[in-house]
Amino acid sequence: xxxxxxxxxxxxxxAGGEVTIHxxxxxxRHSKGFSFLEINDGSIIHNIQCVVDADVPNYDRDVKALQxxxxxxxxxxxxxxxxxxxxxxxxxxxxxxxxxAEGYPLQKKGHTMEFLRSIxxxxxxxxxxxxxxxxxxxxxxxxxxxFQSRGFVYLHTPIITASDCEGAGEMFRVxxxxxxxxxxxxxxxxxxxxxxxxxxSLTVSGQLSAETAALALSDVYTFGPTFRAENSxxxxxxxxxxxVEPECAFFDLDDDVALAEAFxxxxxxxxxxxxxxxxxxxxxxxxxxxxxxxxxxxxxxFERMSYSDAIEILSKSGKSFEFPIEWGLxxxxxxxxxxxxxxxxxxxxLTDYPRDIKAFYMRQNDDGKTVAxxxxxxxxxxxxxxxxxxxxxxxxxxxxxxxxxLPEEDYWWYLDTRKFGTAPHAGFGLGFERTIQFCTGxxxxxxxxxxxxxxxxxxx
RNA sequence: UCCCCGAUAGCUCAAUGGUAGAGCGAGCGGCUGUUAACCGCUAGGUUCAAGGUUCGAGUCCUUGUCGGGGAGCCA
Numbered sequence: 038x039x040x041x042x043x044x045x046x047x048x049x050x051x052a053g054g055e056v057t058i059h060x061x062x063x064x065x066r067h068s069k070g071f072s073f074l075e076i077n078d079g080s081i082i083h084n085i086q087c088v089v090d091a092d093v094p095n096y097d098r099d100v101k102a103l104q105x106x107x108x109x110x111x112x113x114x115x116x117x118x119x120x121x122x123x124x125x126x127x128x129x130x131x132x133x134x135x136x137x138a139e140g141y142p143l144q145k146k147g148h149t150m151e152f153l154r155s156i157x158x159x160x161x162x163x164x165x166x167x168x169x170x171x172x173x174x175x176x177x178x179x180x181x182x183x184f185q186s187r188g189f190v191y192l193h194t195p196i197i198t199a200s201d202c203e204g205a206g207e208m209f210r211v212x213x214x215x216x217x218x219x220x221x222x223x224x225x226x227x228x229x230x231x232x233x234x235x236x237x238s239l240t241v242s243g244q245l246s247a248e249t250a251a252l253a254l255s256d257v258y259t260f261g262p263t264f265r266a267e268n269s270x271x272x273x274x275x276x277x278x279x280x281v282e283p284e285c286a287f288f289d290l291d292d293d294v295a296l297a298e299a300f301x302x303x304x305x306x307x308x309x310x311x312x313x314x315x316x317x318x319x320x321x322x323x324x325x326x327x328x329x330x331x332x333x334x335x336x337x338x339f340e341r342m343s344y345s346d347a348i349e350i351l352s353k354s355g356k357s358f359e360f361p362i363e364w365g366l367x368x369x370x371x372x373x374x375x376x377x378x379x380x381x382x383x384x385x386x387l388t389d390y391p392r393d394i395k396a397f398y399m400r401q402n403d404d405g406k407t408v409a410x411x412x413x414x415x416x417x418x419x420x421x422x423x424x425x426x427x428x429x430x431x432x433x434x435x436x437x438x439x440x441x442x443l444p445e446e447d448y449w450w451y452l453d454t455r456k457f458g459t460a461p462h463a464g465f466g467l468g469f470e471r472t473i474q475f476c477t478g479x480x481x482x483x484x485x486x487x488x489x490x491x492x493x494x495x496x497x
Numbered sequence: 498u499c500c501c502c503g504a505u506a507g508c509u510c511a512a513u514g515g516u517a518g519a520g521c522g523a524g525c526g527g528c529u530g531u532u533a534a535c536c537g538c539u540a541g542g543u544u545c546a547a548g549g550u551u552c553g554a555g556u557c558c559u560u561g562u563c564g565g566g567g568a569g570c571c572a
Contacts (some may be wrong), residue, residue, distance in 0.1 A: 066534055086531085088530080122531090144507085147506075206570095271567085272566080272567095307516095369568090370567095410572095
């Protein structure tokens with residue numbers, strides 16, 4: 038089809054020439070003798086205004102009947118607009134209606150995010166969600182660009198896992214057994230008869246697989262869907278979300294922190310430079326500090342602090358917190374928020390947490406109390422990155438697993454990587470949707486993914 | 498899972514325990530440059546569900562469902 042995108046039209050240096058656009062009517066205003074149609078094709082947040090005079094052949098039958106949401110093809114001359122509010126407009130000479138939209142639920146007036154969520158199949162046609170999807174796309178590309186330009190290998194880790202050992206998080210069971218009448222052996226469900234011959238679940242992390250690849254290819258990253266069956270009902274949790282997990286061999290915690298900082302800054306500066314119109318929209322309508330915040334972060338170094346120092350700052354803060362502050366206890370949301378929003382007012386990297394509140398695979402520090410862990414905290418969202426240097430010493434890893442009651446036989450392949458040419462290595466995980474939230478200022482994580490999956494909700 | 502708040506027209510909301518309304522949207526008409534256009538008219542309701550109190554319930558009570566905010570859970 039003869040088709041030009043609206044973003045290309047709007048970026049032309051000057052008017053002139055005949056053009057054909059395709060898109061959806063965002064709003065139309067009819068006067069006696071002519072109509073204004075504003076058409077959007079999703080290529081850019083802005084609409085193009087089309088002026089349709091009544092001498093267009095199907096004017097009375099089609100054009101006057103157009104409703105918001107209708108799909109059209111418009112051909113006409115691209116001219117300078119005499120009106121205010123737009124540079125160019127199309128003086129239409131042919132309008133074809135693909136489909137009208139009687140009863141279309143979206144209006145040109147603003148809608149609540151809750152309502153848009155209830156029509157998630159149509160909300161990409163709203164300004165806000167269109168902008169979210171375009172920014173999401175640019176961020177995904179920025180992530181690949183960042184790693185690819187540094188020689189990282191994009192690794193596809195399995196979605197289905199038989200490792201019951203990926204973590205303490207609740208997992209979604211994957212099975213082909215008859216849920217109503219599963220085969221049993223001695224009273225227990227007989228997973229030997231299941232598709233994989235053993236219990237399987239959706240992955241909660243690709244990290245353990247990524248470690249095996251990093252210990253071969255040196256630098257790898259994963260970027261894929263991740264699943265958590267936690268009954269979490271918050272603005273920051275999804276049951277199905279996307280996670281980025283780089284893993285690097287011959288890397289220590291300092292390298293890991295530096296990588297995380299460079300990585301976030303690359304994503305943010307890419308969004309600023311490649312999504313100016315969408316970011317303007319977010320800045321005007323969603324979060325008046327969105328652009329300023331991103332600029333500030335790109336330009337200033339991240340604050341870095343040990344867990345122990347954070348505890349000291351919190352206990353001397355004079356703030357009254359609901360949860361106690363004591364060395365050895367995990368930080369609560371209120372503590373993280375105070376540190377990043379009030380104390381340093383920018384992203385904060387916390388390192389060297391007590392080993393008893395962290396995972397078995399994190400490298401034990403020489404003090405015998407802490408591990409080489411790091412969390413990147415950002416204002417409003419909280420934890421956006423969690424990572425660590427991994428324990429590469431076989432004996433220390435086995436010792437820690439024993440203390441935590443993890444059976445070695447379940448991890449035989451993971452332990453093999455420490456037996457055969459082990460190497461210091463580190464990595465982290467980035468919550469993709471939380472990062473989109475941070476860039477756009479969108480308050481609810483359900484509004485930065487096309488079709489959110491949350492407890493009790495898997496619509497669309 | 499816990500605490501708090503909410504559910505009324507397609508959407509956003511109003512209505513002292515006493516006749517359910519407005520704006521937008523929709524339909525019809527008007528208007529020769531509009532910009533969330535403007536002007537006039539019309540249609541549009543099981544007030545989330547079930548039960549209860551009351552002469553009378555959108556309003557008060559109970560339970561449930563759904564949604565929102567906060568917290569927890571969460572590699």
